[in-house]
Amino acid sequence: MTRPLAVLRPEPGNARTAARIADAGGTAIRLPLFAVVPVAWQAPDPAAFDALLVTSANAMRLGGAALARLAALPVHAVGAATAEAARAAGFRVVTTGGADAATLVAGLPPQRLLHLAGRERVALPGVTAITVYAADPLPLGTQAVESLAGSVALLHSVRAARRLAVLVPPAARAAIRLAALGPAIAAAAGDGWAQVAASPHLDDAALVALALHLAD
Template sequence: MSRAVAVLRPEPGNAATAARIEAAGLTAIRMPLFAVRAVDWALPDPARFDALILTSANAPRFAGPGLDALANLPVFAVGPATAAAARARGLTIAETGDGDGAELVATLTERGFTRALLLGGRERRVHAGGVVAETITVYASDPLPITPQVADALAGTVALLHSARAAQRLAEIAGSTRASIRLAAISDPVAAAAGPGWADIAAAPVPDDAALIALARRLAD
C-alpha cells in the first residue's frame, strides 16, 4: 500500500498540488504550514530598472495593481510556475530558470543586466547587491498553527517540501513522527534545510511541481 503524500505549501498552490497527486492515484493530505498575504508596497520609478526578477509565483499573484506599471521590464522567473503566474499578469518572460534565485541572478549578470528589481516575499533569500539594484517585499507567508494532534497525521507519509522555510517548520513540528516520514524536496538546499533523522529524503532533479510529484510517487511505494 502506497504512503499518503502530505502537501505543506500554502494556498492556492496547496490545492493544485494535491489535485495532481490525487490524479496520479495517490492519497493527498492537505496541511498548509503557512498562509500567504499581500503586503503594501510603494511602486518605484520603472525607469530605474532594466529587468524584473521573480523568485516565487506568489510575487505576481499578490503584488496587486502596482505590478502593471512594470510590464515593460523583461522578467526573469525562477521556474515554470512563477513564469506562468507572471504571464497571467501580462508580463513578458525573458527567461525561466531551472535553479534557485542565486542562479537566476547569475544569469542576469552573464547577460549584461545591471539594475534589476526583485519583487519577493518577506523572508526572501536574495537581497539587493550586484545586479539586483533593489528588492521589495510584496507578500508575506505567516505560519499557521499546527497542533500536535494534526502533526501526528504526518506519521508514515511522504511530505512535499517546496521551500526551505517549510522544511524548517516541518522539522519543528514533526516530533516523534520524524523517523517515519519520507521527504521529497524541490531542491538540494531545501532538502538540507530539513536536517537529519528522517526515514528517507531526496531532491527533485529540477525545481518544479511535476518533478517533485514524480519523486513523491517513487518514495510512496
Template sequence: MSDGVPLIVTRPEPGNAATRARARSLGFDVHAMPLFAARPLRWTPPAAADFDALLLTSAFAARLAGPGLATLASLPAYAVGAATAEAARAAGLTVAMTGAADAQRLLDEMTSPKIARILWLCGRDRTVLHTGDAALAPLPCYAVDPVDPPGQWRALIAVPAILLAHSARAAERIAVLAGTARAHLSLVAISAAVAAAAGQGWRALAVAAEANDAAMLAQARALWHKGAK
C-alpha cells in the same frame, strides 16, 4: 498508490490545491496540510526606468503585488519555475526566462552587462542571494505567515508518510513540527537548499531534479517504490 502512505502537501494556497490535483491524478493518497498563508503587503513601485529586469522567485509576487505591478510591465520578467512564469504572464508581464532550478541559479544566468540593475519583487522573508556584479534591489510585496497545522496533522505524521517541502522556511517548520516522528517520515524537497534546511533524521530525504511539482512527485513516487512506507 491511493491505498498507500499519505502524501502531505504543506505549501500555502492556491498552490496547495494545484499540487494536490496533480498528485491525485497520479494516484497518491494526498492530504492538504498548509502550514503558511500568503497576504499582500503595501509597497510603492519604483520607476521602471531605474532597472533593467524584474526578478520573480514566487508566484505570490505576481498574484499579490496588486495594481502597482502594471507600472513595471515594461521590464522583462525572469521567473523561477513554470508556475511563477504563468502567474507573471497572467498579471500582464513579459517573461524573458523561466528558471528550472532555484533563485540563485536563475540570477546567475540572467546577470550580464545588459542586466545589471535588477528589481526583485519578493516576500517579506526571503533567502540571501549572491549578486556578483549586479545591483539587486529587493522589494517585498507579500508576506507568507505561519498558521496552525490543520487538525489532522498529528494523526497523519504519527504513521509513515511522505511530505513535500516547497521552500526552506517550509522545510524548517516541517522539521520542527515533526520532531522525532522524522524517523518514520520521508521528505521531498524542491531543491538542495530546501533539503539542507530540513536537517537530518528523516527516514528518507529526496531532492527534486527540477524546481517543480512534476519533479517533486516523481521523487515521491520513487520513495514509494523503494519502500518508504
C-alpha cells in the same frame, strides 16, 4: 502499502498539488504550514531598473495594482509556474531558470534587477528587493503534526522545510519521508528523516512524481 503524500504548501497551490496527486492515483494529506497574503507596497520608478526578478508566482498573484507601473520591464523568472504567472499578468518573460534564484542571477549579464519578493527571503548580492507578499505561519495542533507519520511530505520551499523540522521532534522523524523541490530545500530540513530526496526540476509535477516514487 503506499504512503499518503502530505502537501504542506500554502493555498491555492496546496489544492493544485493535491489534485495532481489524486489524478496520479495517490492519496493527499492537505496540511498547509503557511497562508500567503498580500503586503501593501509602492512600485519604484521603473527607469531605475533593467528587469524584474520573480521567484514565486505569489508575487504576480498578490502584487496588485502596483504591478502595472512595472509592466514594461522584462522578467527573469525562477521556475515554469512563476514564468506562467508572470505572462498571465501581462509581463514579458525573457528567462526561465530551472535552479534557484542565486543560480539564475549568477548566469545573467550585469543589470539592475528588482526582485518582487516575499517578506522572508534570501538576500541576493547586487539585487534590489521589495516585499509584495508574506507567508504567515498557520497554527497546527499536535494531532495534525502526528498525522504526518507514515507519509511522504512534499517540501516546496526552504522556509517550509525549516518549519517542518521545528514541528516534528527528532524522535518522530524516522516515520516520515521527504520529497524536496531542490537540494537546498532538502538540506534545510535537517537530519533524522526516514528518507530524503530532491527533485532535479523546479516544478510541481516533478516533485509529485518524486513523492509518488518514495511512497511505494
